[in-house]
Amino acid sequence: MSSQAGIGNPYERELQYYRNECNDLGARLLRLQEEQSQAFLEARRSRTVARLVREAYRFAEPNQAMHDIGGALLQVVVETALCDRAALLREEPPGSGRFLVAHAIGGTSIEADEVIMIPNPPGFFFTSSLRLDRPPAGLLDVLRLPFILWAYDRSSGHALVIGNRSEGNVSRPFESGDQELIETALFVYLDVLYRKHAEGQLRQAKQSAEEANVIQARFLETLSHRLRPTVERIVTLVQAMACQPGMASGPEQIEAATQQLTESSHELAALANDALRLATTREQSLLLDVQWIDLADTMRRVLRSSYLASVKGGVELSVSLPKRSVSICVDRDSMHRAIQALVGVSLARALPSSAVKLSAGRRGDGAVEILVSCSVEGAPAYTPGIPTSDDADRTVSQQAGTSADRLAVARRIVEAHEGVLITESRLSGGSQARIILPVHMTRDDTGFA
Amino acid sequence: MPSSPATDQTEVPNNSVHVAYAIHYDTATVVERCCTLLGQIQPVLLLVFCGGKHDPAAALAALRAVYGATPLVGGSAAGAIGCGELGYSGMELGIVAFLASDVVPRIHVTHNLLAGEAQAGEALARDLAGQAADDAVVLLFFDSVASTVPLRLHYASAIVEGFHAGLGGKTVNLIGGGLLTDLNLSDGWVFDGEGVSKHAAVALVFPPNVRAETVVMHGCRPVSSFMEITRIDGAVVHELDGEAALTVIERMLGLRLGSTDGSDLSLVATLGEKHGDPFAPYDENAYVNRLILGADRASGSITLFEPDFRRGTRVQIMARDNALMLDSVRHGTAAVRARRPAVKPFLSLYIDCAGRASARSGAPLEEAGLLMQDLDPSVPLLGFYSGVEIAPFGSYSRPLDWTGVLTSLTRVPA
Numbered sequence: 001m002s003s004q005a006g007i008g009n010p011y012e013r014e015l016q017y018y019r020n021e022c023n024d025l026g027a028r029l030l031r032l033q034e035e036q037s038q039a040f041l042e043a044r045r046s047r048t049v050a051r052l053v054r055e056a057y058r059f060a061e062p063n064q065a066m067h068d069i070g071g072a073l074l075q076v077v078v079e080t081a082l083c084d085r086a087a088l089l090r091e092e093p094p095g096s097g098r099f100l101v102a103h104a105i106g107g108t109s110i111e112a113d114e115v116i117m118i119p120n121p122p123g124f125f126f127t128s129s130l131r132l133d134r135p136p137a138g139l140l141d142v143l144r145l146p147f148i149l150w151a152y153d154r155s156s157g158h159a160l161v162i163g164n165r166s167e168g169n170v171s172r173p174f175e176s177g178d179q180e181l182i183e184t185a186l187f188v189y190l191d192v193l194y195r196k197h198a199e200g201q202l203r204q205a206k207q208s209a210e211e212a213n214v215i216q217a218r219f220l221e222t223l224s225h226r227l228r229p230t231v232e233r234i235v236t237l238v239q240a241m242a243c244q245p246g247m248a249s250g251p252e253q254i255e256a257a258t259q260q261l262t263e264s265s266h267e268l269a270a271l272a273n274d275a276l277r278l279a280t281t282r283e284q285s286l287l288l289d290v291q292w293i294d295l296a297d298t299m300r301r302v303l304r305s306s307y308l309a310s311v312k313g314g315v316e317l318s319v320s321l322p323k324r325s326v327s328i329c330v331d332r333d334s335m336h337r338a339i340q341a342l343v344g345v346s347l348a349r350a351l352p353s354s355a356v357k358l359s360a361g362r363r364g365d366g367a368v369e370i371l372v373s374c375s376v377e378g379a380p381a382y383t384p385g386i387p388t389s390d391d392a393d394r395t396v397s398q399q400a401g402t403s404a405d406r407l408a409v410a411r412r413i414v415e416a417h418e419g420v421l422i423t424e425s426r427l428s429g430g431s432q433a434r435i436i437l438p439v440h441m442t443r444d445d446t447g448f449a
Numbered sequence: 450m451p452s453s454p455a456t457d458q459t460e461v462p463n464n465s466v467h468v469a470y471a472i473h474y475d476t477a478t479v480v481e482r483c484c485t486l487l488g489q490i491q492p493v494l495l496l497v498f499c500g501g502k503h504d505p506a507a508a509l510a511a512l513r514a515v516y517g518a519t520p521l522v523g524g525s526a527a528g529a530i531g532c533g534e535l536g537y538s539g540m541e542l543g544i545v546a547f548l549a550s551d552v553v554p555r556i557h558v559t560h561n562l563l564a565g566e567a568q569a570g571e572a573l574a575r576d577l578a579g580q581a582a583d584d585a586v587v588l589l590f591f592d593s594v595a596s597t598v599p600l601r602l603h604y605a606s607a608i609v610e611g612f613h614a615g616l617g618g619k620t621v622n623l624i625g626g627g628l629l630t631d632l633n634l635s636d637g638w639v640f641d642g643e644g645v646s647k648h649a650a651v652a653l654v655f656p657p658n659v660r661a662e663t664v665v666m667h668g669c670r671p672v673s674s675f676m677e678i679t680r681i682d683g684a685v686v687h688e689l690d691g692e693a694a695l696t697v698i699e700r701m702l703g704l705r706l707g708s709t710d711g712s713d714l715s716l717v718a719t720l721g722e723k724h725g726d727p728f729a730p731y732d733e734n735a736y737v738n739r740l741i742l743g744a745d746r747a748s749g750s751i752t753l754f755e756p757d758f759r760r761g762t763r764v765q766i767m768a769r770d771n772a773l774m775l776d777s778v779r780h781g782t783a784a785v786r787a788r789r790p791a792v793k794p795f796l797s798l799y800i801d802c803a804g805r806a807s808a809r810s811g812a813p814l815e816e817a818g819l820l821m822q823d824l825d826p827s828v829p830l831l832g833f834y835s836g837v838e839i840a841p842f843g844s845y846s847r848p849l850d851w852t853g854v855l856t857s858l859t860r861v862p863a
Contacts, residue, residue, distance in 0.1 A: 019674045026672025027702045030768035034704065034717055037771060037811025044808065075474040078502070079538040082808055084631070105474045106502045106539070164633075171633055 048080045049184050055080070056188040060195050069196065070103035070365070073189045078105050081181065083162040083171070085143045088189065089116070090366050091157030093443030097121060099159060100444065101142070102366060115444075116141050121159065124183065125150040126174040129167055149174045151182040153190060157440075160186040193365075197438070204420050208411060215404050223271060230267045233260060288331035288416055292443070295328050295360055295368065296321045301336055302358060306343045314352035317343070320359035325445040326368055328437055330417050338413035338421075339370060341406040342433045346374040348403065349431075366439035373432040407433075417441060465549040465795035465860060467492075468829040470531030472541045476503045479542045480511035486532065492519050492546035493553045496653075497640055498526035498833035501630020502539035505638050505645040522556055522651050524590055524628040524639040527803040530817045530832030537806050539631050543831050545796060552795060552860055554588065554653035555580060556642040562591060562603045563648035567611035573652055574615025581621055582657035586858065588798070589625030591650035592637030593836030600634060600742070603627070604684065605837040605848035606757035608650060613845065621654075622661050623846035624856050626800035627836035632809055634836065658861045662788060664781040665840050666816070666853035667733035668774025668805065669719055669767035673701055675727065677763050684742070684756035686720070689764075693749025698766060706744045706751070716740065716804050719851060721767035722758060724843070733777060737842065738767050740804065740850045754837065754850050769851065771812040774805060778816045781855060782823035794857035797824060799832030801853045806834060816853065828857070 055076040059069045070088045078086050085106030089099040097119040118138035126149045127135050139150060145163035152159040160182060164171040237260055303319045310317035328335070339358070346356045355375045363369050407423065414421040414435050425431040469486035473479040479500075495516060499508045505525065512521060528537025535541075547553045557577040561569040581587065591608060595601045605627055612623065628637040639649040655661075676697065680688035689697045699705060704717055719738040729735070739753040758764065799820060807815045817832060824830060839846055840854040 023673050023701055026766065026768070030672045030702055030718060030766075031704060033768055033770055037769075040771075040811040040813055041808075044811075071474050075472075075538075075540060078474070078540065079472075079536065082538065082632070084633075084635070165635060166633060168633070 049181055052076060052080050052181070052185055053188055056185070056192065060192045062199070064196075069189070069192055071105070073185070073192070074103050074105045077160070077162060077185050081162055083149075084164045085145055086160070086162040087142055089142065089159040089161070090439065091121070091152075091159065092366075092439075094157030094440065095154070096443070097138075098444070099138075099142070100366075102364075107143075118142075121152045121154075122150065123152055123154065124179050126176070126178060128173045128175065130173060147171070147174060149178050149182045151179070151186045153186060156190055158186065158190055160189065200420060204415070208415070211411075212408070215408060218404065219275075223275065226267070226271060230264045230271075234264045237261065288334060290329050290331050290417075292327045292329050293332050293335075294445075295326045295370070298328075298332070298336055298339065299358055299360060299370075302339045302343055305336075305340055306347060309344065309347050310356065313347055313350060315347055315350040316353075316355040317347070318355065318357050320357065322360045322362070322368075324362065326360070326362065327443050327445050328368060329441045329443075330437070331413075334413045335417065338410040338435065339372070341410040342372040342435070345403045345406050345433070346372055346431070350374050362442075362444075363436070366442075368437045368442040370435040370437070371432060372434075373430070375430050410435075465547070465552045466829055467546045467548065468531055468796070468831045469544045469546075470529055470534055470541065470831070472500075472534070472536050472538070474502075474540050476507040477511050479503065479540065480508060480515070483542050483544050484512075484515050487544065487546050490546055490548060492516060492548055493550050494547040494556075495519055495521045495523075496545040496547070496831075497521055497523040498529050498541075498543040498628075498831070499524070499640075500529065500536075500539040500541040501525045501527065501636065503542070505640070508542070509640065509645060520556060520642045521640050522590070522642050522653060524592060524651075525630045525637050526833035526835070527629040527632050528806065528834035530799055530801065530821065530834075531830060533821055533826075535815060535817050535821070535832075537632060537803065537808065537834050543833060545798075545829070545831050549860075551656060552659050552858070554586075554655045554659075557652040557654060558641045558646075558649060560641070560646055560649045562608070562650060563595060566604050566607035567614075569650060570608035570611030571615035572611075573650055574612040575617070577652055577654050578616050578619050581619065581654045583620060585621050585657060586655040586659050586661040587621045587623050587625075588653040588655075589623060589650060589839060590628055590639060590653075591625075592639050592647055593627030593629050594634055594637045595648065597636065602634075602742070602754065602836070603648065604755055604757075605839055606755040609839060609846060609848055610757075620844075622663075622841060623839060624661060624663055624798075624800070624841070624854060625839035626833070626854070627838075629803060629834070629836045632803045632806065632834070637836065655858070660859050660861050661856050662785070662790065662794075662859070663840050663854060663856045664784055665734065665838075665842075665849065666774070666777040666781040666820075666855065667736065667738075667851070668770060668777055668816075669721060669733070669736065669738050669851055670731065670770050670773055671721060671723075671736075671765040672718075672768040673766040675723075675763045675765055678758055678760055681758060681760050681762075684753045685745075685750050686753060686758065687748065687750045694751050695744050695746065695749045698751065701766060706741065716769060716809065719767045719769065720753065720758070720764045722762055722764050727763065733773070736767070737847060738850050738852075755848055757848070769804075769810065771810055774810070774812060774816055775814060775819060778819050778853065779823065781853070782820055785824065785855065785857060790857075790859055792859050792862060793825075794828050794859045796858045797828050797830040798856045798858065799830060799853060800835050800838045800840075800856075801832055802838060802851050803834040803836065804851055805853060820853070820855065 056073050059072055074086045074088060087104040088102045090102045091099050097117055099116045099118055101114045116138055120136050122136055125135060127147050142161050143163035145165055147167055148161055148163040150161045167173040237257060299319050306317060343358060350356055357373050360370045411421045419435055419437040422434045467487045467490055469483040471479050471482035529541035529543035531543045557573055559569045559573040591603055593602055595603045630636040639646045639651055641649050641651050676689045678686055679691050686694045688694055719740050721736040721738040723735050725735050739755055742752045742754050744751050801817050804810060805816055838849045838852050838854045840849055
């Protein structure tokens with residue numbers, strides 16, 4: 001305010017003096033309070049990353065389902081950054097510039113599973129009214145907001161983007177210093193994802209080891225059952241020949257003894273072969289010739305090769321192809337063998353007039369799931385356990401071609417492709433087997449199947 | 450500290466209302482979590498405040514799936530407060546389920562705010578005046594944002610002014626708030642009892658056996674001498690003491706209003722009108738403050754949140770004071786505890802200006818957190834972050850800015 005020097009009345013001057021002082025003090029107080037508020041807001045922002053890390057790592061807890069992690073992480077990001085929208089994207093296949101919205105928060109305009117092309121995705125980018133360079137093509141199409149903060153991990157093909165409608169009020173402009181925030185959020189997400197994946201693999205390995213032990217025990221038990229009578233026959237024959245040297249004098253007796261010895265020897269040889277074959281199957285490493293193949297083609301091929309068996313058993317075999325055209329990076333013949341083994345197990349156990357279905361699709365976490373399900377079965381197909389009395393009566397050769405071995409073969413093939421095989425039987429009848437192939441072994445192709 | 454149960458208060462099992470609060474990015478999940486908290490109930494009415502990132506139709510459908518045709522009122526909220534938690538990310542959901550029919554309010558609705566706030570308010574009041582008892586408690590909610598580009602609000606002062614005119618001399622205890630979807634004034638919508646509406650106001654008229662005690666928490670102190678508004682057009686203040694308003698304020702404060710452009714909501718300062726003796730000692734309850742919604746650098750004008758100041762109104766520049774805001778909450782909750790009515794309230798409702806949230810104000814504590822910590826935990830509390838608050842001011846209810854309005858509803862014994 002002006003000094004009002006021209007005012008003659010001393011009381012007026014004094015009033016003006018105090019008014020000016022009051023205003024000056026008030027302005028200083030306001031600026032101090034504003035600075036204090038700003039300092040606190042800055043401190044709050046600097047704590048944002050720490051809070052984000054703390055909150056996000058809670059998702060690594062075992063009770064957090066893998067498919068929930070993306071949405072839960074986005075929620076933490078939105079809560080801490082107070083942004084209008086946020087999305088997690090997955091590039092399929094990595095390096096293609098073709099991004100699928102895996103999770104999104106903050107608006108009906110973003111749809112999960114929406115596909116957006118970003119031909120040259122940057123590792124980090126932000127838009128601001130203060131920044132004049134144009135964002136790479138496609139970057140603003142994800143959230144459809146003018147102000148975004150973007151991070152992309154080229155090696156995994158994952159990206160995280162948050163955005164605001166405006167730069168005013170509670171939404172401050174994005175800046176280069178926000179790189180730490182967005183990249184931390186993305187890498188914490190990937191880290192938690194990998195941990196969950198590793199946890200799953202460990203669980204699977206444990207399950208496989210347990211199943212292998214069960215199969216081995218069953219095999220040894222069956223082997224003993226079959227070995228004992230054969231060896232006993234030979235022992236009895238040899239003892240008889242030793243006690244009665246003259247019994248083998250006639251050609252009939254010689255022929256009968258020879259036949260018994262021959263049969264017993266063949267049985268022993270067959271047992272040895274089976275044991276050798278099983279050991280070879282379990283120990284031999286698979287040589288995979290991986291290539292991108294169309295999942296639908298593989299499923300059709302399985303359908304063709306299993307069709308006769310289904311007709312013979314009076315079982316309805318159907319295939320439901322994935323809605324979106326999906327390729328998988330696998331050894332063509334091995335994967336066909338694995339899927340066919342699962343279908344074969346279901347067909348072998350299915351009651352006449354029941355149905356076996358082969359289907360496939362993408363899960364929420366991006367993995368591809370190939371499902372073989374059977375509506376009603378005569379016996380649970382996927383219950384590893386003590387052999388039934390029927391099993392015990394079969395020969396080892398028969399046993400080697402049964403469910404357990406087919407499953408063992410399928411599991412080895414799936415695991416060799418970094419996948420997981422999950423088998424489930426329901427008490428009410430019916431069962432299913434799921435092959436889950438990780439995201440990086442799959443990709444979406446343009447067009448629809 | 451929360452007060453211990455008062456020995457001179459009637460302890461009545463709270464079968465009047467249940468409250469729930471939850472936060473989740475998925476609308477169906479957040480509804481499911483709230484419903485779980487509410488328990489196995491058959492509510493007569495639901496008062497719902499839903500974070501603006503949720504699709505209102507999806508939220509409504511999810512609630513309908515659980516509670517069928519139970520009337521549902523409320524609307525969007527920049528955030529919610531309840532069950533010891535609070536949030537303003539837009540993913541919150543807060544619900545009050547009214548269970549006892551003798552405390553359930555009657556619903557009145559207008560959908561005509563866009564045509565004229567004052568007329569809509571007047572029509573709404575006329576509609577309910579015949580059924581409302583004298584001094585009945587009336588809760589009023591409306592969507593605050595009329596249009597986004599350019600930003601225009603549904604002015605609470607016009608609605609309230611029309612509302613009072615429509616009452617035709619009847620007095621009611623009017624409390625309420627403007628509904629927002631977020632802290633940035635992006636949008637707002639209303640659950641009107643039947644569906645989701647824009648440009649609508651819902652009035653809940655409580656039966657005469659329900660009484661309300663309201664405490665208003667402030668947080669601004671004057672930092673200038675009095676100035677006279679010499680030119681004003683609605684909410685746009687052109688001149689203070691004969692000079693361009695923006696020039697006067699920026700010169701006095703030595704600050705530039707707004708950070709990036711003129712459309713910023715500036716929370717650096719507000720304009721306050723002191724009621725009563727202008728030279729009486731400072732009393733936060735004597736002030737009606739108006740936030741500055743934006744500034745027009747070309748014309749030198751500022752736009753206020755409400756158009757209820759007039760030419761000749763003497764105003765002061767008010768500074769937001771976070772310490773004062775927290776003190777005000779402490780004093781307010783202490784006053785509520787000290788009041789100790791004969792019957793314990795069955796519900797506390799907190800209508801909290803969105804600007805008071807720590808992320809917006811820069812306060813070191815969440816004042817709503819402080820409030821929850823200090824109140825009697827046995828009284829169900831639900832709050833939401835609002836665009837504007839309406840509370841009794843003297844003998845008349847007025848819209849207020851930058852306040853927290855805490856209302857305790859009590860069932861009066863017959």
